[in-house]
Amino acid sequence: MIMTSTITSDTIVKFDSVIKKFGAFVAVEETSFDIRRGEFLAIMGSSGCGKTTTLRMLAGLEDPTEGNIYLDGERVNGKATWDRDTPMVWQSLALFPFLTVQENVEFSLKMRGVGKKERAERARIWLEKMQILEFADRNISQLSGGQRQRVALARALVTEPKILLLDEPLSALDAHLKVRMQAVLSNLQKDLGITFVYVTHSMSEAFSMADRVIIMSRGKVEQIGTPQEIYHKPKNTFVAEFLGSANIFNGTLSDVAGNNWTIDTDYGSYIVHPEGDLAKQTGEALSFIVSAENIRISDASSSAGGIIARAIGEEFVGASATVYFETAIGQEIKVQKSHHELAALNFATGKDYALTWDSAACYVLPQS
Amino acid sequence: MSLPLLFWQVAFFLAPLIFLIAISFWTVRNFQMEPDLNLKNWERILTRGVFWDAYIRTMIYATVAALFTSLIAFPASYAISFKLSDKTRQWVVFLLIIPFFTSYLVRVYSLQVFLSDAGIINALLSKVGIPTMAMLNTPFGTLVGLVTLCLPLVILLQVFSLGFVNRDLVEAAHNLRCGRLRTVLQVIVPSARVGIVIAALFAFILSFGDFVSPLYLGGGNPPTLSIMITDITKSGQQWPRASVVALMMISTLLVIAFAAIKFAYRERGK
Numbered sequence: 001m002i003m004t005s006t007i008t009s010d011t012i013v014k015f016d017s018v019i020k021k022f023g024a025f026v027a028v029e030e031t032s033f034d035i036r037r038g039e040f041l042a043i044m045g046s047s048g049c050g051k052t053t054t055l056r057m058l059a060g061l062e063d064p065t066e067g068n069i070y071l072d073g074e075r076v077n078g079k080a081t082w083d084r085d086t087p088m089v090w091q092s093l094a095l096f097p098f099l100t101v102q103e104n105v106e107f108s109l110k111m112r113g114v115g116k117k118e119r120a121e122r123a124r125i126w127l128e129k130m131q132i133l134e135f136a137d138r139n140i141s142q143l144s145g146g147q148r149q150r151v152a153l154a155r156a157l158v159t160e161p162k163i164l165l166l167d168e169p170l171s172a173l174d175a176h177l178k179v180r181m182q183a184v185l186s187n188l189q190k191d192l193g194i195t196f197v198y199v200t201h202s203m204s205e206a207f208s209m210a211d212r213v214i215i216m217s218r219g220k221v222e223q224i225g226t227p228q229e230i231y232h233k234p235k236n237t238f239v240a241e242f243l244g245s246a247n248i249f250n251g252t253l254s255d256v257a258g259n260n261w262t263i264d265t266d267y268g269s270y271i272v273h274p275e276g277d278l279a280k281q282t283g284e285a286l287s288f289i290v291s292a293e294n295i296r297i298s299d300a301s302s303s304a305g306g307i308i309a310r311a312i313g314e315e316f317v318g319a320s321a322t323v324y325f326e327t328a329i330g331q332e333i334k335v336q337k338s339h340h341e342l343a344a345l346n347f348a349t350g351k352d353y354a355l356t357w358d359s360a361a362c363y364v365l366p367q368s
Numbered sequence: 369m370s371l372p373l374l375f376w377q378v379a380f381f382l383a384p385l386i387f388l389i390a391i392s393f394w395t396v397r398n399f400q401m402e403p404d405l406n407l408k409n410w411e412r413i414l415t416r417g418v419f420w421d422a423y424i425r426t427m428i429y430a431t432v433a434a435l436f437t438s439l440i441a442f443p444a445s446y447a448i449s450f451k452l453s454d455k456t457r458q459w460v461v462f463l464l465i466i467p468f469f470t471s472y473l474v475r476v477y478s479l480q481v482f483l484s485d486a487g488i489i490n491a492l493l494s495k496v497g498i499p500t501m502a503m504l505n506t507p508f509g510t511l512v513g514l515v516t517l518c519l520p521l522v523i524l525l526q527v528f529s530l531g532f533v534n535r536d537l538v539e540a541a542h543n544l545r546c547g548r549l550r551t552v553l554q555v556i557v558p559s560a561r562v563g564i565v566i567a568a569l570f571a572f573i574l575s576f577g578d579f580v581s582p583l584y585l586g587g588g589n590p591p592t593l594s595i596m597i598t599d600i601t602k603s604g605q606q607w608p609r610a611s612v613v614a615l616m617m618i619s620t621l622l623v624i625a626f627a628a629i630k631f632a633y634r635e636r637g638k
Contacts, residue, residue, distance in 0.1 A: 061543065080542070090536050090539075094539070107541075139635050
């Protein structure tokens with residue numbers, strides 16, 4: 001990853017060759033990236049990928065083993081969390097059960113020595129904003145999951161920080177509430193115009209809210225980009241597999257003729273058109289992906305050619321359906337079609353079909 | 369399942385308690401107890417200044433022992449819970465259980481060796497030129513004994529309650545600009561309140577009813593309530609009057625325990 005070494009005013013956070021080790025275990029491998037002022041950045045990956053450690057280093061709850069972290073132009077290595085202005089919303093929310101809702105929200109103002117009257121006023125403004133003013137005098141245990149979420153947000157935002165850190169704050173909510181809180185968070189971030197750094201393992205959360213997404217795996221940043229970029233142009237097969245939205249075909253580069261590359265796969269040779277600065281020699285391993293909506297289904301008996309695969313299942317997704325096929329060598333292939341198209345095909349599971357696609361629908365990427 | 373338990377409670381707790389209440393109304397004639405329904409024992413005890421002096425003295429001992437023990441136990445409990453590795457913590461908890469292997473009476477006797485006028489502490493003090501102090505047979509002696517009695521238990525109870533303090537809350541407080549010491553007072557103590565209060569309550573109960581320290585380290589004079597009970601029974605078989613004192617102690621402990629638990633579990637907000 002190429003990084004600019006200067007810190008512009010657009011950059012609020014800079015990770016510069018940061019490494020975090022716990023004993024011999026490397027939680028975060030050498031990582032460099034910038035966070036832009038006012039953006040909603042999601043850090044996404046499965047558990048143990050280092051995403052939470054990255055966030056905790058930013059919050060000052062962990063110190064990097066190597067490298068530098070800059071916050072608003074200042075190097076913050078070794079600076080205690082209570083000296084930074086990086087409030088965090090915990091996965092467990094970490095609300096103080098021995099304080100009332102309002103006292104929770106007032107907490108950090110109290111720690112800064114803000115007077116009692118002003119504290120109450122400012123806390124009530126945020127309770128109002130989060131639509132929980134009526135619960136101000138309640139005990140935390142009397143609130144619902146969604147209301148607690150709002151208390152946690154109000155508590156973190158009451159000091160009007162420039163950046164808010166969120167560590168999987170929605171994971172304890174049910175699906176319906178999750179979607180509602182996503183909207184709350186999204187709107188909040190737009191209204192306040194401050195930077196949100198949001199750690200999650202959920203692709204739907206990351207992609208629906210974030211301006212940019214960082215995909216991490218085993219302590220490494222795999223890709224940084226907008227949801228669109230990552231979805232359509234995953235950087236390698238790990239990212240493609242992690243997103244799970246496309247079909248991956250692994251093979252070997254056998255021929256390069258200008259922009260027409262030939263990849264030999266288990267299903268035969270395919271011509272693909274690589275994008276960007278892929279530097280590969282013939283004989284090297286290379287893959288391409290075809291997204292589920294770009295695959296055509298025909299009768300196995302037709303002259304379409306392509307891969308012959310057996311339909312093994314069907315899943316309804318609103319107006320369309322995702323159909324699962326299994327090839328002769330056991331690879332699963334997903335295809336997305338409208339119910340209308342499937343009906344026209346007389347589609348039935350257990351039958352063999354031919355699967356084809358245009359070479360323009362293939363996106364070439366290195367194997368990881 | 370609950371029937372044998374009920375039987376147990378009735379046979380070994382409720383019945384003796386009812387018996388104790390009943391005796392407090394009996395009379396003693398010629399060193400013989402006779403069943404009666406007489407308020408004279410109550411009147412006799414509750415109108416005597418010597419009883420109330422002992423009552424207040426016992427209260428002060430128990431309160432000071434509970435508060436002082438809790439106070440000196442807390443830094444130790446905090447260090448054990450937050451600063452030690454899991455493995456070291458197991459060893460320390462194990463070591464805290466060891467004092468219970470020895471009889472409390474034996475420990476008090478050995479404390480006499482330390483506290484007496486010609487004892488170890490005074491010998492050491494005189495070596496550095498500090499004049500000897502009377503420690504044995506003083507209220508100080510009593511309190512040393514009570515603190516020795518309660519300290520390991522209070523530390524253990526505090527350690528267990530601190531073990532349940534949500535570590536996220538500690539980090540959240542730090543993250544919200546609350547420094548280390550302030551977090552202890554603002555977050556850790558309130559989080560562990562139930563355990564801390566119950567530990568202090570245990571220390572209070574143990575000290576309030578203790579007979580050994582006030583007698584062997586405090587000299588037994590002026591008496592605490594438990595010493596008073598033995599004195600009364602020894603002189604003229606006055607079991608009825610002794611049971612009045614005992615019932616006063618039991619009701620005091622019930623009120624204190626109830627208030628302490630109410631306080632420990634009180635909730636904020638509506």
